[in-house]
Amino acid sequence: MMSALYTTKVHAVGGRAGSVRSEDGLLDLPLALPPSLGGKGDATNPEQLFAAGYAACFGNAVIHITRNREKKIGDDGVEVTATVGMEPNAGGAFALTVALDVTIAGVDQEAAEAIVEEAHKVCPYSNATRGNIDVALSVKTR
Incomplete structure (x- = not known):
């Protein structure tokens, strides 16, 4: 371990x-x-705290995976807005919903989408939610 x-x-x-x-x-x-x-x-509230943590962590995952690439994404080159909601589930309990809106500077749309897909594989929050919460990803460039 x-x-x-x-x-x-x-x-x-x-x-x-x-x-x-x-x-x-x-x-x-x-x-x-x-x-x-x-x-x-x-x-x-807990949902705001979770959204803040996920947004910051996902942004760092974007920076991390491009660290050794020709087109590095710097700290100011990525913005993430996390929207976290709570809704009732079929079992009478509650479930979270998550949407991540990611903006990346200095790359084209295709590259930005590939970076976000890879970041979603390495981000600890993404790994913790995978299989439990559907995370909607949207990507744009600036």
Whole structure:
């Protein structure tokens, strides 16, 4: 078994209307139910945190897979917007929906689509969701 490249701990208290705090204190946020779920919406929520993590991680996957290519994608050459939703599933529980809108600078559409396809294979969030959540990918260039 390989050793972890990175590990973190985040402690949650009070569920969706509580708070989260990372072991190093860098993440320390109140949580609130969004208005569409009957809450005040005056703080972040787990879906926003998941969307932020997935967007940032996927952007880094794009940068990573082009690192040794002639056309490298730099930090400012990729933008990812993650849309995360929650919906009821057939079993009476809940499921997440995810869409990633990826914009890549400096390459043509065909290259951008190939890069995103490869990034989707290496991104840890993509690997964690594969088989559980259908992730809709859209790609454009700038």
